[in-house]
Amino acid sequence: xxxxxxxxxxxxxxxxxxxxxxxxxxxxxxxxxxxxxxxxxxxxxxxxxxxxxxxxxxxxxxxxxxxxxxxxxxxxxxxxxxxxxxxxxxxxxxxxxxxxxxxxxxxxxxxxxxxxxxxxxxxxxxxxxxxxxxxxxxxxxxxxxxxxxxxxxxxxxxxxxxxxxxxxxxxxxxxxxxxxxxxxxxxxxxxxxxxxxxxxxxxxxxxxxxxxxxxxxxxxxxxxxxxxxxxxxxxxxxxxxxxxxxxxxxxxxxxxxxxxxxxxxxxxxxxxxxxxxxxxxxxxxxxxxxxxxxxxxxxxxxxxxxxxxxxxxxxxxxxxxxxxxxxxxxxxxxxxxxxxxxxxxxxxxxxxxxxxxxxxxxxxxxxxxxxxxxxxxxxxxxxxxxxxxxxxxxxxxxxxxxxxxxxxxxxxxxxxxxxxxxxxxxxxxxxxxxxxxxxxxxxxxxxxxxxxxxxxxxxxxxxxxxxxxxxxxxxxxxxxxxxxxxxxxxxxxxxxxxxxxx
Amino acid sequence: xxxxxxxxxxxxxxxxxxxxxxxxxxxxxxxxxxxxxxxxxxxxxxxxxxxxxxxxxxxxxxxx
Numbered sequence: 001x002x003x004x005x006x007x008x009x010x011x012x013x014x015x016x017x018x019x020x021x022x023x024x025x026x027x028x029x030x031x032x033x034x035x036x037x038x039x040x041x042x043x044x045x046x047x048x049x050x051x052x053x054x055x056x057x058x059x060x061x062x063x064x065x066x067x068x069x070x071x072x073x074x075x076x077x078x079x080x081x082x083x084x085x086x087x088x089x090x091x092x093x094x095x096x097x098x099x100x101x102x103x104x105x106x107x108x109x110x111x112x113x114x115x116x117x118x119x120x121x122x123x124x125x126x127x128x129x130x131x132x133x134x135x136x137x138x139x140x141x142x143x144x145x146x147x148x149x150x151x152x153x154x155x156x157x158x159x160x161x162x163x164x165x166x167x168x169x170x171x172x173x174x175x176x177x178x179x180x181x182x183x184x185x186x187x188x189x190x191x192x193x194x195x196x197x198x199x200x201x202x203x204x205x206x207x208x209x210x211x212x213x214x215x216x217x218x219x220x221x222x223x224x225x226x227x228x229x230x231x232x233x234x235x236x237x238x239x240x241x242x243x244x245x246x247x248x249x250x251x252x253x254x255x256x257x258x259x260x261x262x263x264x265x266x267x268x269x270x271x272x273x274x275x276x277x278x279x280x281x282x283x284x285x286x287x288x289x290x291x292x293x294x295x296x297x298x299x300x301x302x303x304x305x306x307x308x309x310x311x312x313x314x315x316x317x318x319x320x321x322x323x324x325x326x327x328x329x330x331x332x333x334x335x336x337x338x339x340x341x342x343x344x345x346x347x348x349x350x351x352x353x354x355x356x357x358x359x360x361x362x363x364x365x366x367x368x369x370x371x372x373x374x375x376x377x378x379x380x381x382x383x384x385x386x387x388x389x390x391x392x393x394x395x396x397x398x399x400x401x402x403x404x405x406x407x408x409x410x411x412x413x414x415x416x417x418x419x420x421x422x423x424x425x426x427x428x429x430x431x432x433x434x435x436x437x438x439x440x441x442x443x444x445x446x447x448x449x450x451x452x453x454x455x456x457x458x459x460x461x462x463x464x465x466x467x468x469x470x471x472x473x474x475x476x477x478x479x480x481x482x483x484x485x486x487x488x489x490x491x492x493x494x495x496x497x498x499x500x501x502x
Numbered sequence: 503x504x505x506x507x508x509x510x511x512x513x514x515x516x517x518x519x520x521x522x523x524x525x526x527x528x529x530x531x532x533x534x535x536x537x538x539x540x541x542x543x544x545x546x547x548x549x550x551x552x553x554x555x556x557x558x559x560x561x562x563x564x565x566x
Contacts, residue, residue: 146565
């Protein structure tokens, strides 16, 4: 068996504050951001295929509440193929589908730029003295968390239970390089000065359908947004929102390889299961020295770092025997493996070596500098302020951006690539078809979803174009088609049968 | 793509060998620590005022 291409995307809920208002309403603030950004007519979202309550384990939910679909709220699809909308009381940005980790770093960074532009635009809509500010983090420090979810295309034929077994120790341990760092603890977790992850305190179950209550480490939402006979979409809710490009690159790149390895089967030659993964997740996050050990089901104890070395060993064996074609290609896959090894090595010697690459280390070093200069205790509010403002998305206020400008943070992509991705879709997936239709015929796109577009071709009825195959509709597939047509009607005519984008 | 940024791309550097892999991040980490104090003054000037009140008033609704 050969793993399906690891098409992936990241959805980020941003923290939002409306400053200077007597009665700040976060839903209104979020709407203003999106309306401010979207200057063309807003494109409605087609909810026909949305089924967030469906469960990957194959049975109906037992009392679990599926997330609400808030059709009445602001919802935009952008020319870069992304979705930008109000979810609960947050502005949420879902990147377009990307086919490798570096492409997704660009798309995720473009989301930050879009939020920054939105804040500027919203300022013009607000009374004097009011301002909307957004943060790319996952917690308000008071027990309220909002997510940064990853999505990966996975082969439907792989039994979900086979994924879960290895994904639990994977998610418990990968936080040592993809955690975004946090001052203190929340949600009843034990006291700690500084921990590795923003999110670890909020996970209470091993496996389940919830995302807002009793959050599970492995989420079972089964809503593929693609051909359900062929694919799953693994919905990963356990991650932190990252600012460091290296952290995002590793988070996505390593997880894609691990998933491909599990799909192909037969590579996991020992049981990596952890006893009590929920408690283990907190224990790992609460120990920035990386010395905390977890208990293995097979017996014995080991550190998160030691388990990560095991995962890397398996991934290398997988790469040597099966190749990494489905993980963004051989070259990029090897780049992930090399960086993964370098980062684990750095963490083993002293995490401080990863300042400028990993968020939790970069922020920790900034806080340490303040602790030592100002002689601060870890419960000093100034440290919590620094923590929060590291994630401020305004370029002139973001402490992360200050570090970038000072040359303290490694960038993996150019700003020119990021700015291009604000407007243009990735070329390698169906996002290209979606984004190009919106760029050319915004007025004719009546509704859009991940797996369909509805076009008004000027005569009844409206035409629905399914896009059930995420790898199709790429620039390679449809560039000539777009060159040959000038109207959406011609486009529909040219699609041999408008059931599938070719 | 700017030359400076091209140099920061990880793949070619890391393929040069183990020594380069080990040295690069270590150097970056130490350099950051040394220079950070100079940055603090600059960061002081953009920090929100009244940390305690500011942190207290940052309250979000849960999401997802």
